[in-house]
Amino acid sequence: MSKTLPRIFSNPFLLVLLTVLIKIPVFFTKHIQEDSFITWRVAKNLLNYGVVGFNGEERLSASTTHLYVLVSAFFQLNFGDYFIYPLLIFNSILFAIGSLWIGKVLFRKDIINRGLFVILLSIVPPSLTASCLGMEYGTLFFLYSGLIYFGIRKGKNWAYIIFPVLLLWTRIDTVIFLGVFFVADVLIKKKLNLFFILGGIIGVVSVVSFNIIYFGEFVNHTISAKKIAYKNLTRNNSLEFLLYQWAYYGGLIKKYSLFTFLIFLGFLGALGYAVYQIVKDNSRTQFQIKVILLAMLAFALLKITVFAFLQAYFDWYYWLPRVFLFVVVLYYLLLYVPVRRKVLVPAIFIFCFALYGFQILQSWAIGYMEETQRMQIAKDIQAENPSIDQSILLEPAGKIPFYTDLYTYDEVGLVNKKITAQIQKDENYWWMNSVKEFRPDYIVTIIYKPGDEKSYYKMTASDDIYFDSHYQFVKSYPIAEIHRNAPAILRWIYSIRPIGQDYHLYHLRK
Numbered sequence: 001m002s003k004t005l006p007r008i009f010s011n012p013f014l015l016v017l018l019t020v021l022i023k024i025p026v027f028f029t030k031h032i033q034e035d036s037f038i039t040w041r042v043a044k045n046l047l048n049y050g051v052v053g054f055n056g057e058e059r060l061s062a063s064t065t066h067l068y069v070l071v072s073a074f075f076q077l078n079f080g081d082y083f084i085y086p087l088l089i090f091n092s093i094l095f096a097i098g099s100l101w102i103g104k105v106l107f108r109k110d111i112i113n114r115g116l117f118v119i120l121l122s123i124v125p126p127s128l129t130a131s132c133l134g135m136e137y138g139t140l141f142f143l144y145s146g147l148i149y150f151g152i153r154k155g156k157n158w159a160y161i162i163f164p165v166l167l168l169w170t171r172i173d174t175v176i177f178l179g180v181f182f183v184a185d186v187l188i189k190k191k192l193n194l195f196f197i198l199g200g201i202i203g204v205v206s207v208v209s210f211n212i213i214y215f216g217e218f219v220n221h222t223i224s225a226k227k228i229a230y231k232n233l234t235r236n237n238s239l240e241f242l243l244y245q246w247a248y249y250g251g252l253i254k255k256y257s258l259f260t261f262l263i264f265l266g267f268l269g270a271l272g273y274a275v276y277q278i279v280k281d282n283s284r285t286q287f288q289i290k291v292i293l294l295a296m297l298a299f300a301l302l303k304i305t306v307f308a309f310l311q312a313y314f315d316w317y318y319w320l321p322r323v324f325l326f327v328v329v330l331y332y333l334l335l336y337v338p339v340r341r342k343v344l345v346p347a348i349f350i351f352c353f354a355l356y357g358f359q360i361l362q363s364w365a366i367g368y369m370e371e372t373q374r375m376q377i378a379k380d381i382q383a384e385n386p387s388i389d390q391s392i393l394l395e396p397a398g399k400i401p402f403y404t405d406l407y408t409y410d411e412v413g414l415v416n417k418k419i420t421a422q423i424q425k426d427e428n429y430w431w432m433n434s435v436k437e438f439r440p441d442y443i444v445t446i447i448y449k450p451g452d453e454k455s456y457y458k459m460t461a462s463d464d465i466y467f468d469s470h471y472q473f474v475k476s477y478p479i480a481e482i483h484r485n486a487p488a489i490l491r492w493i494y495s496i497r498p499i500g501q502d503y504h505l506y507h508l509r510k
Contacts, residue, residue, distance in 0.1 A: 005112060005115065006111055006112065008115065009111050009112060009114060009115025009116075009118075010115075012100060015096075015100060015115055015118055015119075016093060016096040016097060018119065019092070019095075019096040019099065019118060019119060019122035020089060020092045020096055022119070022122060022356075023092050023122065023123075023128060023131065023132050026128050026132040026359070026360065026363055027085060027088060027132065029360065029363040029364040029366075029368075030367035030368070030370070030371050031133060031363035031364070031366045031367035031370070032084070032133055032134045032367075032370075033129075033134050033135050033316060034370075034374075034398035034399060035064075035135065035314075035396075035398060036133065036134030036135050036398070037134075037398035037401075037402040038054070038397055038398050038402075038414065038415065039063040039064075039065060039069055039072055039135075039136070040072050040076070040083075040084075040134075040402060041054055041062075041398075041401055041402045041415075042054055042062050042063045042069050042072075043069050043070075043072035043073035044073075044076060044402070046069065046070075046073050047073055047076060047077060052066075052069065052214065052215075054397075054401075054408060054415035054416070055407050055408060055415065055416065056407070058416075058417075059215055059216075060215065060221055060415065060416070060417060061211060061215050061217060061220040061221045061222065062221065062397075062414055062415040063220075063222070064136075064171060064172075064220055064222050065136040065169075065170050065171055066170070066210070067136070067139065067166060067169040067170040068135075068136035068139055068170060071087075071090075071139065072087065075087040075090070084134070087134070088132055090138075091131050091132070091134070091137075091138030091139065092131045092132060092138060094131075094138045094139055094141070094142035095122070095127065095130060095131035095137075095138040095141050095142065096118070096122060096131075097142055097145075098138075098141040098142040098143075098144065098145030098146070099117075099118045099121050099122055099127075099141075099145070100114075100118050101145040101146060101148070101149035101150075102121075102145050102148065102149070102327060103115075103117045103118045103121075104149060105148055105149055105153045105289065106289060106292075106327075106331055107334075113334050113335070116334060116345065116348075117330055117331070117334060120330050120348060120349070120352050121326060121327065121330060123352050123353065123355070123356040124323075124352055124355050124356070125252055125322075125355050125356075125359040125362075126252075126318075126320070126322035127323055127326070128356070128359045128363070129315075129319050129359070130316075130319040130320055130323060132363075133316075133363075135319075136170055136171065137316065137319050137320055139170060140167070140171060141320055141323065143163055143166050143170060144167070144174075144177060144320070146159065146163050147159060147160075147163035147164070147167070147181065148292060150163070151163060151185070151196070152181065152184065152185050152188065152288075152292065153292075157195045160193055160195035160196040160198075160199050161199035161202065162199070163199070164178055164196070164199035164200045165199055165202050165203040165206065166203075167203065168200075168203030168206075168207050169203065169206070169207055172207060172219065172220065173303075173317075175200075175204070176299065176302060176303050176306070177299050177303075178200055180295050180298050180299040180302065181299070182196055182197075183295070184292060184294070184295035187291050188287070188288050188291050188292075221414070221417065221420075222414050224420075225412055225413040225414050225417075226412060226414070228413065228420055228423055228424060229411070229413055229420070229423055230412075241256070242309055242311075243261055244256045244257065244258075244260065244261055245308045245309075245311065246264075246304065246305060246309065247260045247261040247263070247264035247265070248308075249304060249307070249308050249315065249317075249318045250264050250301075250304040250308070250318065250321075250322070251263060251264040251267060252322075252358075254497065271297070271325070271328065271329065274328065274329065274332035274336070275293070275294070275297060275328065275332075277332065277336050278290060278331070278332060278336065279294070281336070284335055284336075285335070293327075293328055293331060296324040296327055296328060297324070297325070297328050299321065300321035300322070300325045301321075303317070303318070303321045304318055304321050304322075333348055334348075361489070361493060362493075364490065365490050365493045365494065365497075365499065366499060368486055368487075369479070369482055369483075369499055369500045372482050372485075373477050373479070373482055373500065373503060374398075374399045374400060375399060375403070377400055377444060377477060377503060377505060378399055378400045378402075378403040378404055379403075380474070380505065381404045381406070381442060381505075382404055384507075386404060386406060386441065386442070388405055388406075389407070390406055390407065390441040390442070391406055391407040391408065391409065391438065391440040391441050392404065392406040392407070392408055392409070392440055392441065392442040392443070392444065393409040393410075393411070393434060393435065393438070393440040393443045393444070394408070394409075394410060394411070394442075394443065394444035394445075395410055395412060395444075395446055396412075397410035397412075397414060397415045401415070406441070406442065409434060409440055411431065418438065422434045422437070428458050429458050429459075429460070429463070431456075431457050431458065432450075432457070432458065432459050432460075432463045432467070435467065436466065439470075439508065440508070441507065441508045442505065442506065442507055442508070443505075443506040443507075444504065444505055444506075445457060445503070445504045445506070446502070446503055446504075447501045447502055448502075449473075449476075450464075450467055450506075451467065451468075469509070470508065470509055471507065471508060471509060472506065472507050472508075472509050473504070473505075473506055474505040474506060474507050475504075475505045476502065476503070476504050476505075477502065477503040477505070478502050479498075479500040479502050480502075482500065483498070
């Protein structure tokens with residue numbers, strides 16, 4: 001074993017391959033993030049119509065990422081309907097390479113610690129979700145790590161231009177990362193880096209120019225659509241709720257509670273102690289590494305705090321900030337905990353594999369729910385052999401539109417500006433007005449049926465009559481039934497954390 005580990009850890013190909021193999025069980029859970037299918041539908045639309053959009057020849061920045069749309073289109077072009085798992089493996093490879101680059105920054109000559117770091121970082125929950133659930137975050141982590149390794153660590157001028165441009169074309173909110181690491185670069189180099197500034201300017205100008213010229217929008221439509229649709233859906237504006245949300249999204253415990261908040265504060269306290277030990281040490285950690293670790297911590301906490309207090313209710317925004325928190329934690333554990341390595345390394349592996357198992361179970365619970373509900377809705381619609389000219393109104397606009405290819409109106413307006421316009425015209429009855437104006441062939445409602453007193457699908461008495469005369473109820477997909485029929489271990493998980501909502505399918509009467 002003493003000879004095998006250095007041989008594996010010193011071989012980048014074997015190390016990357018090992019981390020990818022570790023993640024394969026996640027693929028069998030069938031847990032793929034819903035919004036991945038929005039990006040993949042845009043990529044499919046680009047291949048079929050030559051237009052960046054969601055519905056045919058309508059130009060719309062329905063995806064939050066331009067670069068990943070092109071990557072997804074490449075995989076669909078080459079693998080056809082079987083593109084998903086090759087793309088997920090590609091994302092995992094990119095994440096592994098990014099982890100290796102970070103490992104080379106933190107452990108320049110320490111091959112054993114570098115290898116342990118890469119493997120351990122690859123199995124913690126936020127790394128699994130970032131690289132295996134279909135979103136653009138495997139690519140994003142690869143680009144983040146590339147800038148740190150080739151730019152800040154090695155001082156390559158090309159890296160200061162290429163990586164900021166690619167980052168901004170992947171997600172515009174990477175300006176937070178670029179801003180933090182620009183400051184870190186100044187602290188390390190003791191001067192302003194004009195190449196870094198140039199890369200940021202080119203990235204921002206090129207993305208914004210593309211949005212304006214191609215879409216006629218300053219920012220991606222998804223940003224403005226969410227702002228309009230969600231302004232009246234704020235759960236709670238109290239400071240207590242915002243702090244609970246901060247802890248909910250910053251940590252791993254998915255429950256809005258005082259317990260979650262206190263656990264997260266305890267974690268940050270321990271992390272602060274670890275960072276203090278690293279910063280005051282002058283023998284094991286060089287100044288450049290200290291600055292980079294502090295920048296990772298600053299970026300993670302800044303993004304978590306800003307997005308949580310802006311009430312961004314989407315867990316994927318926080319995946320990579322959590323990854324960087326784990327980077328700092330693992331660095332401290334591997335270098336600074338005063339425990340013999342023969343005890344420490346197995347203990348760290350046991351802890352990380354426990355988190356790995358936790359994420360596998362959580363992904364299985366989510367994947368089973370989605371496979372037996374949203375995917376079943378798509379299959380039921382497909383069984384009717386709908387034509388490409390038919391349409392659907394629903395929320396969310398991921399799996400069902402992707403697999404049915406129906407023209408889509410989504411309740412948030414992410415993939416169709418016509419819905420955004422309806423919301424702006426009438427905040428109360430926009431849904432019913434949309435039904436009347438667009439007459440979608442299929443309607444999927446969530447939680448409640450239209451006309452229910454508790455429903456947010458507001459209808460007048462005449463609207464109720466109109467809906468019943470024009471739409472036929474097809475089937476309900478109650479979440480309680482899905483939970484009840486799940487395997488025993490999943491039933492136990494659902495009893496602790498119920499996930500999912502009821503769905504109801506309607507069809508336009510003929």
